[in-house]
Amino acid sequence: MQFQKPAGPNPTDRQRVLGKPTPRIDGPAKTTGTATYAYEFNDVAPNLAYGYILGAGVAKGRITSMDVAAAKKSAGVLDVVTYKNAGEVKNSDFNTAPLLAGPDVTHYHQAVAMVVAETFEQARAAASLIKVGYQKADGAYELAERKDSASVPKDDADTRTGDYETAFANAPVKVDVTYTTPAHAHAMMEPHATIALWEDGNLTLWSANQMIEWGKQSVATALGLDPSKVRMISPYIGGGFGGKLFIRADAVLAAIGARLTGRPVKVALQRPLVFNNTVHRPATIQRITLGAGEEGKLLAIGHENWSGNLEGGDAEQSPAATRPSYAAANRLAVTKLAVLDLPEGNAMRAPGDAPGSMTIEAAMDELAHELGLDPIELRAINDTQVHPESGKPFSRRKLMDCYREGASRFGWSKRSMEPGKVRDGDEWVGMGVASAIRGAPVMTSAARVSLRGDGSVLVETDMTDIGTGSYTILGQTAAEMLGVPLERVEVRLGDSNFPVSAGSGGQWGATSSTSGVYAACNQLRTAIANAVGVDANAATFADGRVSAGGEAFDLTEAGALTETGEVTFGGRGDEHEYFTFGAHFVELGVNAYTAEIRLRRMLAVCDAGRIFNPTSAKNQVMGGMTMGAGAALLEELVVDPRYGFFANHDLAQYEVPVHADIPQQEVIFLDGEDPLASPMKGSGVGELGICGPSAAIANAVFNATGIRVRDYPITMEKLLPRMPTV
Amino acid sequence: MPTNLTFDVSRRELLIGSASAALIAGLGGWSADAAPPQRDGSVRLTVNGEERTLELDNRTSLLDALREHMHLTGTKKGCDHGQCGACTVMVNGERINSCLTLAVMHDGDEVTTIEGLGTPDDPHAMQAAFVKHDGYQCGYCTPGQICSAVAMLDEIEAGMPSHVTPDLTARPQASEAEIKERMSGNICRCAAYPNILAAITEVEGARA
Structure with a gap:
């Protein structure tokens, strides 16, 4: 089906299963250790061999010698994969840096070799015997030093509305501030991992991957295979956050190692390799300029962003957070990209929007303070129901409703307008807010839905569940559409033999994949009605029965039926802009003596139309809030400019939030539906939670202490010299 | 490793230089040409x-x-x-x-x-509570969280203090602060932390 017109009444309106807080159907497997992740398919072959990857010891240069003799003689070793014996490894459009180095090295810890051995211990020991000689080349690693060399990427032309320069120059009240955000790591709990098995020229990969079809196509491109020869399977994925959108060295090297040795090979990236071998969210420098009238009406908004990447890589699109945000007649958005020789920068949860919201939403707080306005009032004055650039209405924008609901629940009225005034024991206490604004994109998505002879339902699609709750919402969709209990629906995901779905990324997965199942179920409803001989348009599906015109049949009477359906959104988007909105509230304490920051409360009020499963959606938003807290207070990939790598490349040194860091979190969804967004009348929320909480924390730190830190993360050494006198 | 080395270059430069293998091989007691024999x-x-x-x-x-x-x-x-x-x-x-x-x-x-x-058909109380409270997302840290939580409650019951125990002479209580502190060795990057806390708190309440 093509989704072109606003959704009218449809079977999802019943909301008997959809929209109800529902425990995940994959929960029993995940909590008992019976959910199987990529590295764990030990039963697929009796003779699995182990791969162990060696990363490059230089950031840029050339391999001048590669001595694998000792490694090959080491106990248990079957072979050593290097660029010399791997054959051609092509780069697909989804990868910037080659997944196997040689002879050129383009980033630190780029794979230079993989030992294949009978056991993990043997492979690891042998990898330490490989002698690699390098000719080092000079590289550029620090964004600040390369900022002036940055240019506008070809796909990222400046956007301008009105006369920004004049309006900003003449504005009565101005904020002109530069923020920095460091590089961030996805740091998902499951390292990238793959098992590769060749059978008669066909390659099967069990691989941790968010996007099955992209992964399959990329592997085929890399190895010069017809895509029909490649199968990718990924039923459970131990977190992705964008880090598993594209294949990485584990997938390609497992396949090559298996081809060279004639054995199936399993490979996981060792944790200290993950941070430099794979991808990260690039660091940014962001200049925000806000020009306003005395009453707070914005006259000019400017957002200029600098980031770096390898030659051919993409820019971090931080102005994406500002462009749809607030009304102002005169606007400028600039994205500039410098060439750096760090590892590849790529998408991490809410790319662009997350780091962009860390700055625009803090700068708005700065403007509110300048104006003596409540920061929520400043947002209200500048709220808009049309996109400030295109002038098209948003399909649904309830931003100020989110703020009103949140302010009431959070007790916002208790906030001191003057910073550094509230003391509780040893702590200065502050509150902050920030908007959550995130695009609601959609992608074509297909699914196959079968009614089985016993009246149960099977859903199959290559959609992935990276912790997002896909299994459950797809099951709920089929249950609602076909009138069966959720327990009667089996959902199978993450296999390229299934119809191609939207995959998991960019907050598009939930909307698109449920809409694909909706499309297939609509076809199946017709097929069922035809099978039992009732009018499909008049048929009602409920309680395992189909009824129409006074007749009712058990679904088992329809016999076994299968339909494959697909949703496309080709007609959507012409008249409206599609976004999701929310408001983040934070209260925290800053120790008056040590400047240690402790979060006290976090609240997000979000709106995305219908929420398919409030249980997993809340969890998604909470996860974003916590990742945002990490970005505000802890997380920073530290560049060693001497050697061109991220020095803190493990989970002890790259600090992500732990239990003790996170306070009570509350997530509220506004009631309502968005029939313009999808046939499901709602959008995904997977990235909404991380847009705004970091700025809300920064703003709360300012409210507590009067100190504005513009270089994230906000750590105690940046506060201590400026703390209020006690 | 030998202890009497004088490093005139940083250890990192030593390890990554093209001549590094020869240098390391020359250090007594350990050879880069063979791994320690497997036992x-x-x-x-x-x-x-x-x-x-x-x-x-x-x-x-x-x-x-x-x-x-x-x-x-x-x-x-x-x-x-x-x-x-x-x-x-x-x-x-x-x-x-x-x-x-x-x-x-x-x-x-x-x-x-x-x-x-426990198993899907016969789960442990902690496993059931994680499902009920949605104490996970991707599920990869979940078995570790659950094993840790079960043993952690035993530690509190046995009177073992933690960094946040207010009174080392009194019996520790399974407070929110105690549970969060004691669970902080189990990272959940999806960050289901409040839900994990809810699951553990429910099981602890049922034990008490």
Whole structure:
């Protein structure tokens, strides 16, 4: 089906299963250790061999010698994969840096070799015997030093509305501030991992991957295979956050190692390799300029962003957070990209929007303070129901409703307008807010839905569940559409033999994949009605029965039926802009003596139309809030400019939030539906939670202490010299 | 490693330079041309109530013995360095990072993994509470969180204090602060932390 017109009444309106807080159907497997992740398919072959990857010891240069003799003689070793014996490894459009180095090295810890051995211990020991000689080349690693060399990427032309320069120059009240955000790591709990098995020229990969079809196509491109020869399977994925959108060295090297040795090979990236071998969210420098009238009406908004990447890589699109945000007649958005020789920068949860919201939403707080306005009032004055650039209405924008609901629940009225005034024991206490604004994109998505002879339902699609709750919402969709209990629906995901779905990324997965199942179920409803001989348009599906015109049949009477359906959104988007909105509230304490920051409360009020499963959606938003807290207070990939790598490349040194860091979190969804967004009348929320909480924390730190830190993360050494006198 | 070296270059430069292999090979006592010889050992474990005898490369961690040799893959490898907690199992009733200990060190020990706590049809109270409270997302840290939580409540019950215990002479209580502190060795990057806390709190309440 093509989704072109606003959704009218449809079977999802019943909301008997959809929209109800529902425990995940994959929960029993995940909590008992019976959910199987990529590295764990030990039963697929009796003779699995182990791969162990060696990363490059230089950031840029050339391999001048590669001595694998000792490694090959080491106990248990079957072979050593290097660029010399791997054959051609092509780069697909989804990868910037080659997944196997040689002879050129383009980033630190780029794979230079993989030992294949009978056991993990043997492979690891042998990898330490490989002698690699390098000719080092000079590289550029620090964004600040390369900022002036940055240019506008070809796909990222400046956007301008009105006369920004004049309006900003003449504005009565101005904020002109530069923020920095460091590089961030996805740091998902499951390292990238793959098992590769060749059978008669066909390659099967069990691989941790968010996007099955992209992964399959990329592997085929890399190895010069017809895509029909490649199968990718990924039923459970131990977190992705964008880090598993594209294949990485584990997938390609497992396949090559298996081809060279004639054995199936399993490979996981060792944790200290993950941070430099794979991808990260690039660091940014962001200049925000806000020009306003005395009453707070914005006259000019400017957002200029600098980031770096390898030659051919993409820019971090931080102005994406500002462009749809607030009304102002005169606007400028600039994205500039410098060439750096760090590892590849790529998408991490809410790319662009997350780091962009860390700055625009803090700068708005700065403007509110300048104006003596409540920061929520400043947002209200500048709220808009049309996109400030295109002038098209948003399909649904309830931003100020989110703020009103949140302010009431959070007790916002208790906030001191003057910073550094509230003391509780040893702590200065502050509150902050920030908007959550995130695009609601959609992608074509297909699914196959079968009614089985016993009246149960099977859903199959290559959609992935990276912790997002896909299994459950797809099951709920089929249950609602076909009138069966959720327990009667089996959902199978993450296999390229299934119809191609939207995959998991960019907050598009939930909307698109449920809409694909909706499309297939609509076809199946017709097929069922035809099978039992009732009018499909008049048929009602409920309680395992189909009824129409006074007749009712058990679904088992329809016999076994299968339909494959697909949703496309080709007609959507012409008249409206599609976004999701929310408001983040934070209260925290800053120790008056040590400047240690402790979060006290976090609240997000979000709106995305219908929420398919409030249980997993809340969890998604909470996860974003916590990742945002990490970005505000802890997380920073530290560049060693001497050697061109991220020095803190493990989970002890790259600090992500732990239990003790996170306070009570509350997530509220506004009631309502968005029939313009999808046939499901709602959008995904997977990235909404991380847009705004970091700025809300920064703003709360300012409210507590009067100190504005513009270089994230906000750590105690940046506060201590400026703390209020006690 | 020898201890009488004088480094006139940084250790990192030494290791990455093209001549590094020769330099390292010249250092007494350790050769870059061969790995230390493999030695195998025998270990007898009771895993989830079942006695197992394994012949293992001595370098095999308890984690890899479980995952790769017994195919008990419920226990996860997140970092292999004791930094994430995904590999938490119980050895003789106490929680332990199974990646930080060699299997051959556990001869005669009793190991309980997530598979030993319960099954989908007959879950442990903690497993059921995690499902009820949505105490996970991707599920990869979950077995470690659950094993850690079960053992952690035993630690509180046994009177073991923590960093946040207000009074070291009084019995520790299973307060929110105590639970969060004691669970902080188990990272959840999806960050289901409030839901995990709710699950543990419910189980603790039922025990009390």
